[in-house]
Amino acid sequence: MxxxxxxxxxxxxxxxxxxxxxxxxxxxxxxxxxxxxxxxxxxxxxxxxxxxxxxxxxxxxxxxxxxxxxxxxxxxxxxxxxxxxxxxxxxxxxxxxxxxxxxxxxxxxxxxxxxxxxxxxxxxxxxxxxxxxxxxxxxxxxxxxxxxxxxxxxxxxxxxxxxxxxxxxxxxxxxxxxxxxxxxxxxxxxxxxxxxxxxxxxGEGPGAHIIDTDMYHFHKGTYLMGFNLTNTGLKIVLDKDVPSTIEGNFEKIFLPFLERNKLRIEDIEHYMFHPGGKKIISMVENYIAAYDKDISESKWVLENLGNMSSATILHIFDRVSATRDIRPGDRGYMLAFGPGFMAQSILVEWR
Known part of the structure; x- marks a missing residue:
């Protein structure tokens, strides 16, 4: 690993x-x-x-x-x-x-x-x-x-x-x-x-060990997100269906990935979700709060730095590392969405 x-x-x-x-x-x-x-x-x-x-x-x-x-x-x-x-x-x-x-x-x-x-x-x-x-x-x-x-x-x-x-x-x-x-x-x-x-x-040593990864593709979702190349540059494609698509498929991405690693939602100490925008982060926050978990670092990054596309998830990881008391054996779950349409999951464990 x-x-x-x-x-x-x-x-x-x-x-x-x-x-x-x-x-x-x-x-x-x-x-x-x-x-x-x-x-x-x-x-x-x-x-x-x-x-x-x-x-x-x-x-x-x-x-x-x-x-x-x-x-x-x-x-x-x-x-x-x-x-x-x-x-x-x-x-x-x-x-x-x-x-x-x-x-x-x-x-x-x-x-x-x-x-x-x-x-x-x-x-x-x-x-x-x-x-x-x-x-x-x-x-x-x-x-x-x-x-x-x-x-x-x-x-x-x-x-x-x-x-x-x-x-x-x-x-x-x-x-x-x-x-x-x-x-x-x-x-x-x-x-x-x-x-x-x-x-x-x-190999082995101190750090956040990547235990498992996953890429989940939504069929017929290419219209949801991306860029069109125009004479005035890259023109955003950001369909209004993005939040509802994520919400409707969230458990299909999230739960099977944890289950294959013999984990429950409660077993993850640190959640790191890419905050695409206000609607998406609110949906994830409400879902995760039911299990007494929070995504405060994801919210902080969105509120103070904005959505930095691919750079956002590492900023969230950096924020978690700087502000939380992370102990050996703690687990973290990372999730981000992108064009295609797709979702990507990463499970880490600090050692």
């Missing part, structure tokens, strides 16, 4: 409160729309239950009328800069050396770059020439759990080796200024830039 030995998070340069975002939207964007749409947008922002969001660019750029080329150039530049800082910090704070890394996975769905950011990091940080690279680009919000699952599979086959997973998302530059659809308004309200890195090792 493999084990997570360190999580490193990196905050983007700019942080804005909801009130600041509404004020900027009013002056840069909403002033040109009809009053009904303006009120609808403000209501969505205020009703998101998100207090702060972060971005790699100031709001006047995020809300600007940029071409796809301009947006993607920002994406490439910032991915390299933040990726270098993030991985450098993870190497330093986890106690490994750059040459210790055997496998590098990068997840991102908010831009396009070829070669992928991991190729630049190999050169910038002096990683080994025989390192194995895996860029994961189309898993959306489930990219963080996908990366952990792929790292676990590699390390199970290669015990004693080291993997790093970088989850890096810049949704601020996917904003569509002339799209007044509910999808664009909601995505603008809930998504936020974020970067996080997990360091994993194979």
């Amino acid at each position: 493999s084990r997570i030995i360190h999580i490193e998070s990196l905050a983007p340069k700019y942080v804005y409160s909801t009130d600041q975002i509404i004020e900027a939207a009013d002056s840069l964007w909403l002033k040109n729309v009809d009053e009904m749409t303006r009120r609808k947008a403000i209501k969505i922002f205020k009703g998101s239950n998100i207090d702060f969001r972060r971005a790699v660019v100031p709001l006047e750029i995020a809300f600007g009328d940029l071409s796809f080329e301009e947006k993607n150039n920002i994406y490439m530049k910032e991915m390299i800069a933040y990726g270098k800082e993030l991985l450098s910090n993870a190497i330093k704070n986890s106690g490994i050396e750059p040459t210790d890394i055997d496998y590098i996975i990068t997840t991102s769905c908010t831009g396009i770059m070829i070669p992928s950011v991991d190729a630049y990091l190999v050169n910038e940080l002096g990683l080994r020439g025989d390192i194995v690279r895996l860029p994961v680009t189309e898993m959306g919000c489930a990219g963080g759990t996908s990366g952990l699952i792929y790292a676990n599979d590699f390390l199970k086959a290669n015990p004693g080796k080291t993997a790093v997973l970088l989850t890096m998302e810049i949704p601020s530059i996917t904003f569509q200024k002339n799209d007044l659809s509910a999808e664009n308004l909601v995505s603008t309200a809930i998504f936020s830039d974020g970067f996080s890195c997990a360091v994993l090792k194979g």
Whole structure:
């Protein structure tokens, strides 16, 4: 098996409160729309239950009328800069050396770059020439759990080796200024830039050991979530059926996975759910509270950092590690949803 030995998070340069975002939207964007749409947008922002969001660019750029080329150039530049800082910090704070890394996975769905950011990091940080690279680009919000699952599979086959997973998302530059659809308004309200890195090792030792993983695919769900590639960039696909689809299938994902590991809901000490938005997190919270369990860290991350797509689940893991009294033998359950439509589960045990 493999084990997570360190999580490193990196905050983007700019942080804005909801009130600041509404004020900027009013002056840069909403002033040109009809009053009904303006009120609808403000209501969505205020009703998101998100207090702060972060971005790699100031709001006047995020809300600007940029071409796809301009947006993607920002994406490439910032991915390299933040990726270098993030991985450098993870190497330093986890106690490994750059040459210790055997496998590098990068997840991102908010831009396009070829070669992928991991190729630049190999050169910038002096990683080994025989390192194995895996860029994961189309898993959306489930990219963080996908990366952990792929790292676990590699390390199970290669015990004693080291993997790093970088989850890096810049949704601020996917904003569509002339799209007044509910999808664009909601995505603008809930998504936020974020970067996080997990360091994993194979074999026994201290850390959060990955005990089991699972990917569950919903048939005929491709319409629910994703991006359309347009002349003005990546246009969000976020269907109104997403919350009801998750709620209707939640037990089919959750309970069989625990049962095959001979566990009940009560046996898990630490729950880490990707908070897609207010409706989804409320549904999960109400369900889990019936078993005297809570998802306070997932709620905190959504309220204070927003939905950072694939980077969110590692931020939640980092928050759990920093704020809870975790003891040897404690178990954690991670769940995230992504385009396809799919759900991914991970069971960990701290040792």
